[in-house]
Amino acid sequence: MSTLPIEEFLESSQNNPVVDVRSPGEFESGHIPGATNIPLFTNEERAVVGTIFKQKNRESAILEGLDIVGPKMSRFVRECQALDFENHLLIHCWRGGMRSESFAWLMNTSGLVAKTLEKGYKAYRNYALETLEKPSKLILIAGSTGSGKTEVLHKLKEMGEQTVDLEGIANHKGSAFGALGQNPQPSTEHFQNMLFEAFRPLDFNKCIWLEDESIGIGKVFIPNQLWNQMVKSPFIRIELAKEKRIERLVKEYGHFTKDELEVSINKIAKKLGGQTVQEAIASLKTGDLHSTTQLVLKYYDKSYNNSIIRKNNRQMNSIEFDSFNAGSMAKALIEAANNN
16 A cells, blocks of 8 residues: 655645545544545544543454444445546545555555555645745735725736735635625634645745735634744735725625624624714614715724834835726736835
């Protein structure tokens, strides 16, 4: 049976499927993006085997595991036969131990070539975080709420620049309103795995553009390995007039229901202050979204300006724009970066 180190395993995964044989609960917590979960044990079965291992011994746990897996063996083979692969299957469990080894043995015995990941998913996690720790030339795009940083980031990518969309990967736009219209967020662990996959093909010796974010984006967190670089990286500040930002925000969030928007406003009620919250909700209920947005921006603009003051020594440039145009703004950012 062949066991591959993590780099060879990931290289081979470009043309061959990854089969994660851990339990559904382990898989849901975080997995190699694109992997197929064919669990050797259900969550409940894994708990039973684990309990027997702790309360009795390894041999008893193995026998229990065999009793559980035996009736499933033909199904495992059929599921793997249905996968599209170039020349072999890639199998892994948590530490590259008995679960992946026995599953790979079954596949090889049935005529399917299978290779396992040395030290399992744990090796993948270590490798992912170590990669995000490598020195890279990050440039952050800063700007007050409503400045259009995400659109500019996407335009930079269209123009051939290296970018990583933190909010897109997190399924959250970073504010109290950030979950509106988004898919459910991944776990922090899986968010970090997807970040690694986004960074993996990039050239770390060339500029990589990111939005200026807090360490927490909704319910997920940027790994310390990357965050420690972000807090030292230069940033370019987009400055768009407040009225233009309000227009953009009304357009972006105006199609959500009043109830949805009110829930989001209440998430920052303490930070806005009771009087401002009452005024914002009152204007929301009358359909005056312009006034609602203006009131909410009191908090966000103050918070943003304070953050800029704290890191002013890292500012590469500040560019004012009379109107929003992602293309021209992206070109200005590239020019600013090249002149520094």
